[in-house]
């Protein structure tokens with residue numbers, strides 16, 4: 275065979291796998307149906323601004339091994355994600371913290387904030403939440419729910435919170451300090467120069483064919499590799515023969531503007547239902563950019579249908595049961611490794627994807643050490 279591994283998908287999972295296989299002297303061919311490498315972490319430079327073409331990507335992790343690993347491919351800046359929520363004409367800090375509460379109720383101390391939230395939760399007297407609305411109300415009370423949770427969640431899921439199951443929201447963390455850092459993780463930042471150079475380094479010296487869909491490719495080159503690493507949708511691999519797994523999708527509208535600072539923050543969430551988009555990202559703020567122009571991306575959540583870009587797996591009972599059936603088919607494919615967020619049908623952050631690719635390497639070669 276010409277190659278040891280055919281890697282389907284030049285995203286983060288495929289690229290980490292290739293980089294490690296390459297170090298072990300293996301010959302890989304990477305194919306991707308898109309016209310660029312990087313999958314969803316792909317960045318495009320516009321006026322010197324690294325634009326995250328598939329949504330804001332902030333690297334954050336508690337995993338020391340993963341942090342050491344990714345730092346071999348890039349230097350990270352000290353960006354801290356501190357999103358703003360816009361509700362009607364009001365602006366609030368996220369995550370829900372003392373800055374949010376003091377603005378909402380004109381109070382100062384944690385005990386005042388706790389008393390208001392507890393009072394609102396008590397008044398509702400919800401014992402067993404029967405839908406997402408009741409679940410969220412019983413966690414944060416009426417004001418935070420109405421202004422910051424309800425509209426945003428309804429846009430994300432395309433349905434009223436009363437029609438969504440309670441389990442979607444398990445926790446809504448409330449922070450009683452004046453701390454706007456969205457993530458609790460020890461390590462956080464944005465790679466200086468964007469994410470694409472990371473993937474370029476991982477894939478350097480490896481043959482990559484873009485605009486190449488696996489299902490067209492294997493018609494002619496079925497036996498080109500001993501093993502396949504498949505990071506596309508697991509149900510697509512099996513021709514959807516057990517049914518379609520469901521996703522939520524997103525449409526991105528990217529705009530270059532002739533101004534140096536459009537919204538003063540990288541991430542602004544729009545939490546009212548009437549505004550059709552959920553977020554506006556101003557990319558230059560991820561890297562503290564000083565360019566005279568700016569680029570913004572508006573995110574519109576949408577219903578997924580076959581052929582659309584799949585972004586968020588809908589991990590409800592029905593889909594998880596279907597995925598379990600596909601994994602049984604996958605187990606019978608001894609020369610195929612399924613990985614990444616589409617191959618595993620899981621919402622994985624980047625650190626989890628790197629970790630799972632390194633686990634796949636350890637299983638394959640039995641020797642992974644950082």
Ligand code: FDA
Pocket residue numbers: 282283284285286287288305306307308312313314315328329330331332333334486487488489505506507524585586613614615616622623624625627
């Ligand atoms: P990914 O989807 O990136 O790559 C799969 C590749 O396979 C794609 O390039 C695709 O074209 C290709 N492919 C699929 N089918 C194929 C076929 N049939 N033939 C050929 N090629 C095929 N994480 C985080 O840590 N911090 C963050 O802030 C964010 N933000 C964020 C925002 C949004 C909107 C999303 C959707 C996701 C995030 N993430 C994130 C998650 C992050 O994007 C994710 O962890 C990685 O990009 C997943 O890498 P994969 O390689 O698994 O998939």
